[in-house]
Every structure is written in C-alpha cells, then in structure tokens.
Amino acid sequence: ATPTAVMVATGIGANHGVLVKGGDALERAQNVNYVVFDKTGTLTQGKAVVTTAKVFSGMDLGDFLTLVASAEASSEHPLAKAVLDYAFHFHFFGELPSSNNGIEQRKDEVLSRWLLEAEDFSAVPGKGVQCSINGKHVLVGNRTLITENGVTIPQEAESFLVDLESNAKTGILVAYDGDFVGLMGITDPLKREAAVVVEGLKKLGVHPVMLTGDNWRTAQAVAKEVGIEDVRAEVMPAGKADVVRSLQKDGSIVAMVGDGINDSPALAAADVGMAIGGGTDIAIEAADYVLVRNNLEDVITAIDLSRKTFSRIR
C-alpha cells in the first residue's frame, strides 16, 4: 500500500472510532490468526451487579454487607464497585424504605455513615483484597485467596458457590478473623454484540480465545454463551502476556483485546493490541488500536480495513 492508502485507511478508521497508531499496526491486522479477548469489561459490559448475598455464619446480613463494602471501599476493581453499590442500596432502603429520591446524590453520605475503617488495606492481584477491620483480618476474594490463607470453606457454601459459577456468575467469598462468613454472587452481562462478533471472526478464519483471571466454571459458562471454545481461565495478571506469547510460538499473529491495567502487558506482547475505549489509560497506552466506541464490532472493522488496504499489494 502507498503512504496515501495508509493515510486514507487511517482516516476511515478514525471516522468509525477505530484509532490506529501507525502503518505497521494497520498492516499487521490483516494477518491475525487469533483474537484473544479479556472477559471482564471486554466481552462483558463491565457493569457488574450483585445478584446474591448469603451469610453462612451467624452474622446479620446488614453487618455482612457493611463488612464487605468497607473492605472493598479502597479497591478500584469493577467487582468492588458492585459490592459497594449493593451495600449502599441495602442500607439506603433500610433507612428510607418508601423513597428513592436523590439516591445517587446521597451515595457518598450514606456510605460514609455505614462504612467501617479498613486498615492495612492491600489488593491481591487476580485474587481479591485484604485488610483489617475492628482489629480483625478480613479477606474478600476468590477461592484461592480464602484457602491459601488457611480458611476452610464449608461444604454448604462450596455447593452454593459451584451453583453460582455454573450459571456464569462470579463468586466473592468473605472471611473474618480466620473464619468463613459468607459469599456474594455477581453477574456481568455480555455486550450485546459479543456473540455476533465471535461468529464473524470464525467466518473470517480467525480463532477467538477468552482470557480471564476468573475461575474455570464461570469462564466456561460465559464462553459457552458467547460461542468461544478456547478458554484460558484462572490466569494471574502477570500470566496474560505469557498466554499471548505461547500462541505466537508457531508463528501465529495474535491480536489481544482488553480494557484493564491487568491487560496492558498482554496488549503490548500481542502483534496487534486493541484497547477498549473507556478502558484504563495504561491499557490505551500499551495498545496499537483504540476502539473508541467500546463496541466489539470494531475488532472486525479493524481487520477488514487492514485486509482491504493491503490485500492488493502482497
């Protein structure tokens, strides 16, 4: 392709909200063999909502929600936002059962009244958070986080969790002072175009892959809904780039689509990194493409544009 053709293609892309950083990236997209999708916030809407909260100890449900929300208050994770939202609504309606006027405006005020102080907070990447509340150690996160801290998950809770996961929900487990307390189920719906895009990629001869830190059972359930057979689950943030590199080993050209801080090393490692617009700045910086509209159809637009621009000169 001539420099003019590249310029024209870049302009067409920009008009469709597909921003490409340079002619090399534009050229590589035509030969993509794999498109690796991050799950949360990329295939899914990234609008996590709590659907279930269940206590398995003697703790009062309101106290349980306060505990979890207090631990998650310092976390940037989308799951943390869902937890805080759920606790907020629970307490808000507890106070004012008959009115929801100005509910969003009063969010910070209501929360600050209920939240407990969390000390020594730390995020455990790919697993959850931990902190100290009322001088007691609190863990909020996945199975791994709970069990590697020596906390036993009761059989009844484990079966409840398996049930949630089989229904594509992510389970969040909570331990207080070394004891298992309860869990929450969170759903994050697929983007409406996700399944169509997966189907479209297959028609183009491109192999779709789902990559996630979430557990196997949830990942498989979501993958099935969206039509992806190749799933890589329970991948720690640092491992996402390794998955990309392993796919590249036989000379395959790999595109990675992601939105989170977790995804930036994988976006950088991929032959074609595509950041979802509205994702974190670090992801956008690491990527070759920015899909401004936050619409997965633009993955196909980008491949199409590259094929049309370069096909004639090979």
Ligand code: ADP
């Ligand atoms: P993904 O690859 O889907 O974006 P992450 O690597 O961010 O996932 O997290 C993997 C898993 O770790 C989540 O599915 C969740 O179970 C757990 N987790 C991570 N952060 C949190 C948090 N702040 N609160 C609860 N659980 C968390």
Ligand code: MG
């Ligand atoms: Mg994500």
